[in-house]
Amino acid sequence: MLHYNFDWSVVTSGKYFEWLVSGLKVTLELSAIGIVGAFLLGLVIAVLKMSHYRPLRWMASAYLEFFRNTPLLVQIFFWYFGSYKILPMAVNDWLNNTNFEFAAAVIALIIYTSAFIAEDIRSGILSIPKEQMEAARSAGFSYLRSMQYIILPQAVRITVPPLVNQFLNLAKNSSLAMTIGVMEVTYQARQVESYTFKGFEAFTAATVVYLGLSVTITTLMDLYNKKVLNAHRA
Amino acid sequence: MIQFQGVHKWFKKLHVLNGIDLHVKPGEVVVVCGPSGSGKSTLIRTINQLEPINEGSLVVDGMDLCSKKTDINRLRAEVGFVFQQFNLYPHLSVLNNITLAPTKIRKTPKKEAEEQAMALLERVGLAVKRDAYPTQLSGGQQQRVAIARALAMKPRIMLFDEPTSALDPEMIGEVLAVMQDLAKTGMTMVVVTHEMGFAREVADRVVFMDHGVILEEAKPLEFFKNPQHDRAKQFLKQLLSPMH
Numbered sequence: 001m002l003h004y005n006f007d008w009s010v011v012t013s014g015k016y017f018e019w020l021v022s023g024l025k026v027t028l029e030l031s032a033i034g035i036v037g038a039f040l041l042g043l044v045i046a047v048l049k050m051s052h053y054r055p056l057r058w059m060a061s062a063y064l065e066f067f068r069n070t071p072l073l074v075q076i077f078f079w080y081f082g083s084y085k086i087l088p089m090a091v092n093d094w095l096n097n098t099n100f101e102f103a104a105a106v107i108a109l110i111i112y113t114s115a116f117i118a119e120d121i122r123s124g125i126l127s128i129p130k131e132q133m134e135a136a137r138s139a140g141f142s143y144l145r146s147m148q149y150i151i152l153p154q155a156v157r158i159t160v161p162p163l164v165n166q167f168l169n170l171a172k173n174s175s176l177a178m179t180i181g182v183m184e185v186t187y188q189a190r191q192v193e194s195y196t197f198k199g200f201e202a203f204t205a206a207t208v209v210y211l212g213l214s215v216t217i218t219t220l221m222d223l224y225n226k227k228v229l230n231a232h233r234a
Numbered sequence: 235m236i237q238f239q240g241v242h243k244w245f246k247k248l249h250v251l252n253g254i255d256l257h258v259k260p261g262e263v264v265v266v267c268g269p270s271g272s273g274k275s276t277l278i279r280t281i282n283q284l285e286p287i288n289e290g291s292l293v294v295d296g297m298d299l300c301s302k303k304t305d306i307n308r309l310r311a312e313v314g315f316v317f318q319q320f321n322l323y324p325h326l327s328v329l330n331n332i333t334l335a336p337t338k339i340r341k342t343p344k345k346e347a348e349e350q351a352m353a354l355l356e357r358v359g360l361a362v363k364r365d366a367y368p369t370q371l372s373g374g375q376q377q378r379v380a381i382a383r384a385l386a387m388k389p390r391i392m393l394f395d396e397p398t399s400a401l402d403p404e405m406i407g408e409v410l411a412v413m414q415d416l417a418k419t420g421m422t423m424v425v426v427t428h429e430m431g432f433a434r435e436v437a438d439r440v441v442f443m444d445h446g447v448i449l450e451e452a453k454p455l456e457f458f459k460n461p462q463h464d465r466a467k468q469f470l471k472q473l474l475s476p477m478h
Contacts, residue, residue, distance in 0.1 A: 135321035138282055139335040139387065140311030149334060153325050 007198055011205040016192045020202075023188030024209050030106060030174040030184060031213065035167050037110035042117030042166075047147055049122055060118070067115040073176055075112055080104040080180040105177035113170045120162040124155035157225075164221045171213050185209045235260045235391060235422050236281055241290035243276060243446075250276045251287070252446035263423045265433040265454075268443035269469055274426045277443065278395050281424065282313045295390055311339055314384030318396040320376040322368040328355070328379050329364040332386045340387065347386070354382040358412050374405025378412055385416075392416065394425040430473060434458060442466045 010016050049060035067075070080101065084092050095103060128151050136146035156163075178187035189206035193199040236258040243251035250273045258264050266274045279285040280292060283299055283306055292299045297309050322331050332351040336342040342350070355361045358378040368376055377397055384392060394413065398406040410432050417423055417436045427433065433440050433454050440457040442450040442465075449463045461467045 131317065131319060131321045132323065134284055135315075135317065135323070138284065138310055138313075138315035139383075140307050140339050141335070142307050145338065149338060150323055154323075157325065 004200070006201065008201055010196050010198045011192065011201045016196065016202075019188045019192055020185060020205055020209075023183060023185035023206075026102070026182060026184040027171075027174055027186075027209065027213065030102070030109065030177060030182070031171040031217075033106050034109040034113065034170045034174060035217075037106070038113035038117055038166070038170060039163070041110060041114035042121055043152065045114060045118035046121040046125060047144070047152075049118065050125060052143070064115050064118060067111055068119075072108065072112045072173055073179065076105060076108040076176055076180060079108045101177070101180050101182045104180060105174070105182045109170055109174060109177075112173075113166055116169075117163065117166050120159050120166065121152075121155060124157075124159035125151055127158055128154050160221060160225050164218060167217050167221070168214050171217060172210055175210070235262070235295060236424065237291075237293045239291045241280065241287050241292055243273075243280065243285065243287050243289075250446050251280070254290070254446075254448060256441065256448060256451075258422060258424060260422055261420045262438045263417045263421075263425065263436055264439050264441060265437040266424065266426045266441045266443060267428060267430075267433065267469070268449075269465075271445075272443040273446040274443050275395055276446075278393050278424055278426050281391070281393055282310050282315055284315070307339075311335075311387055312390045314381075314387060314389035314392040316377070316380050316384055316392070316394045316397050318399050320368075320373070320380045320400075322376055322380055322383070324368050326367075327364070328360070328366050328368070328371070331368070331379060332383045335383070336386050351382070351386055354385055355379075357415070358382050359408070372405060373401045374408045377401065377405075377409045381409075381412055381416070391422045391424070394423065394427065396426050396428070398427065398429055428473060430458070430470075442469070444469075 011020060045060050045063060048056050049064065051057055051060070083104070084095065084100075087095070125147075132150055132154065133146055136150040137143070141149065174184060175186040177184050178190065181187070185206050189202040192202040192205075196202070236256070238254045238256040241251055241254040242249070252273075254277060256264075256277075266277060268274050276285055280287050280299075281294055287299070294309060295312055297304045299306075299309070323334070326334060329348060329351055332354060333342075333344070333347040336347045336350065337344055352361060352364065355364060358381060360375060360378055360382070363371060363375065363379070368379070371379065381397075397413070398409050401409065406429065410429060413423070413425070413432070414436050425432070425437070435454075437454050440450075440452055440454050441448055442457070442461075442463065444465045450457065450461065450466050452462075457466070458470065461470055
């Protein structure tokens with residue numbers, strides 16, 4: 001027989017519930033800022049990678065290879081333990097007064113995920129017929145404006161499904177932020193477990209949070225795809 | 235308005251434009267024809283530098299295309315280009331296809347740009363399609379929108395690269411009619427086309443090209459009645475009775 005008494009009340013009410021809720025808020029913040037930042041940075045890197053200027057292309061390639069091919073955990077440690085040693089004093093002071101753990105985690109998540117997003121967007125851009133660029137340039141748009149108004153809006157539509165994957169990865173990867181002391185939901189679940197020894201309940205709660213977050217992201221992107229992007233597709 | 239002088243262009247080893255001299259005057263309608271691979275599409279694409287030239291000089295609307303100082307985007311804003319495959323922006327409605335460049339490049343206020351776009355849509359007979367998307371239109375309708383889109387920038391020159399070649403026969407007429415109306419307004423036009431009826435009725439001059447060289451330049455009537463060059467005679471014969 002099972003020698004374990006389930007006690008769900010520890011995670012559904014009281015102090016520990018509040019811990020989990022505050023963890024959920026941090027996880028949501030990490031994910032939201034991370035997704036927006038990684039998407040925008042990914043766009044920039046994708047465009048740089050397709051630039052006509054070789055040095056820019058090389059820079060973008062180096063960025064992609066570097067950040068795609070090193071573990072996220074190492075990158076988080078790098079920003080948290082490594083970066084402040086080479087930053088100016090003034091920046092350090094400012095960082096110490098803000099939430100440095102959070103900042104380091106968000107920066108690492110954004111940079112790491114942007115490398116994958118850039119490659120997804122680039123393949124989207126490559127799938128747009130070159131005549132679209134010709135039409136835009138013929139109208140008098142510069143290369144960057146053509147990208148902005150004509151190519152990227154079409155490329156992003158094609159890129160939505162792989163983007164959803166990257167957004168989901170980012171939301172789940174935000175749990176690694178606990179390793180540098182960001183009090184997000186996994187961190188709080190650990191805390192609840194240490195205080196109550198109710199590991200099953202605590203991590204079930206964390207699991208439900210991530211599941212809910214992922215389903216929300218997928219649903220929102222689905223809605224966006226259907227209502228905004230494909231409304232006109234005959 | 236457009237002045238080619240000794241223009242050469244190579245694609246790798248292929249000599250596509252071999253010493254082109256051509257002068258298009260303001261308000262003139264010039265039809266360029268010739269067999270496929272003759273360089274006529276390349277020729278028209280050099281005028282707004284979709285294809286840069288390798289040698290010679292090309293001056294368009296007073297701007298020297300070979301000079302580094304020329305702002306190519308400014309030049310392109312003054313030159314409308316209509317493609318064989320229309321190339322409308324599929325993610326934008328008909329109205330937004332037309333207003334995009336005027337609002338972003340000319341900084342025309344949105345309301346004014348939309349009024350102008352509607353006037354242009356009236357002119358090409360598609361006002362009812364303002365909210366449609368390109369995929370919902372027939373080829374002929376798409377090409378008329380593409381012409382309206384180019385005209386929205388109030389260009390000084392209009393270039394047409396085989397504008398009816400991708401259309402079903404029954405739609406060719408509606409596009410040619412729009413172009414004919416445009417020619418009547420005094421627009422400077424260069425048209426690459428096989429539509430000899432259009433050339434005869436609308437063109438001021440017909441240019442016949444083969445192998446990257448202009449072989450013949452004449453008034454339409456002279457060109458059709460009495461072509462000088464053997465290649466031109468052969469081309470016309472094939473075009474008018476393809477079965478023989």
